Amino acid sequence: MRVLIVSDTHKKHENLITIMEKERPFDRMIHLGDAEGYEDYIAELAGCPLDIVAGNNDFFSELPKEKEIEIGGLKALITHGHYYYVSAGLEDIKKEARGRGMDIVMFGHTHRPLIEKDHGVVALNPGSTSYPRQDGHLPSYIVMEIDANGTPDYQLKYLSEEEKTKKPL
Template identity: 35%
Template structure:
């Protein structure tokens, strides 16, 4: 299973759509918030659904603030991250992930791409697409059997 993960598009959804098109086939696309309305526009451009959660800039959005989903028998916690203070570290998010029995946590908010493993849980931040971000990127999560891998893909 191949999942493309984006976050913090902040209105720059055309670049996200171009990057996803270039990345090739994916089973799912996930948008981690800021600006979640971009995810709706991406759905129209891509012609397929985008799984989405609201971020701290999505105050009027009806999108969920967090999702726990299972893909290929792997539990994935999907969140923007601001509610778990990720700019101050991953400790709070790690507790939530453990409580939710997650194998993977997808989060954004910091605008800094990263892949970390803590206590057997994979934490993936795809980075951002905002014009103000100097390093634009997204992530690809691959689940094959019992293996889970993530990579950060730079854009531009």
């Protein structure tokens, strides 16, 4: 199973489209908030099952603030992260995930990519496709692949300068 994980698109979809074209095929997509009213458009672009949660900029959204999902036998908590104060640190969100018996916690909000394994929980933040805040400021995302044995592999990926300026057809 191949899963595309993105966050913080903020109404700017050029990089998201480039990422989707580059990473197809994928079996599932996860968007960790701040779609800003474009969740139906993103679902149409994905063309596969989409899990999406509300971010702090998803005003008037009916999206859930978090979801517990199962991916290839792994339990994951997906949330935007602002309710867990992820900008100040990850202890609250990791504690919540451990307390719920999750294998993975996925969040956005900080616009900074992260893959961190800690006490049996994998914390994933794909960064932002539109307003990256890490060194280099390249749009980022994560591809999660689960093999036939149920073993996950997480790849943090970036668009190059050339790719991020490319306009989709």
